[in-house]
Amino acid sequence: MDTSLLRLLLEPYISLNETCALISIKPQYLKEIFAGRKLYEYRKRLFNQKVDKVVMYATSPEAKIVGYFTPGQIFCGTPQSIWEKTHLQSGISQQDYISYCNNANKIIAMSI
Template sequence: MRAMLSIKPEFVEQIVLGRKKFEFRKVLFRQRVTTIVVYATKPYGKVVGEFNVSNILEDIPQSIWNQTSEYAGISKDFFDKYYSESDKAVAIEIGKFIPYSEPLTLKEFDQNIRSAPQSFIYLQ
């Protein structure tokens, strides 16, 4: 199964540079997802590439930070604010990122996608 994630452009850049090897979420997928398609949010607003899911970690936020901080690609302060009201954190380990030769609009990528996913959407 593939899913599309909306990720801020500055974090996409960190993924591309190999500095961010974990994508953080508050909710775990209900289905087994093996590939993530990356939508860089506005102002860029394009589907830029994809990566394989190497692993998914799920635990309390402090434990997830301890396991991922070296390649989190975000500050501890940002992490703490994101999870401030959560007892659970999810870290998706990013496998090899494969950039698309040409970034695509959502419509170019899939005519059925009408708007950017708030968090993620499953893809056919």
């Protein structure tokens, strides 16, 4: 996607001097985020630079930007160590978490 078009789409969510990242999240997990049960977002890679805001894009069938958050504390470690640290506020089942990790050596947990 053209970066100028992306900036235009994100304009309502960020100011001129802020850096942002756009991430896609399944609607079922967005429900957990908005209900306050999912306080960590898991990723296999961290952003290339520090970001001020993370814009959340709901995947299909919603397929739209639904909000943003300012990333808080970030943990990086093995899937097991990250799960032990965050599972009580993960908003997902251990089975879904293991499936997402899919034999990854490290996982990032970003507080929402």
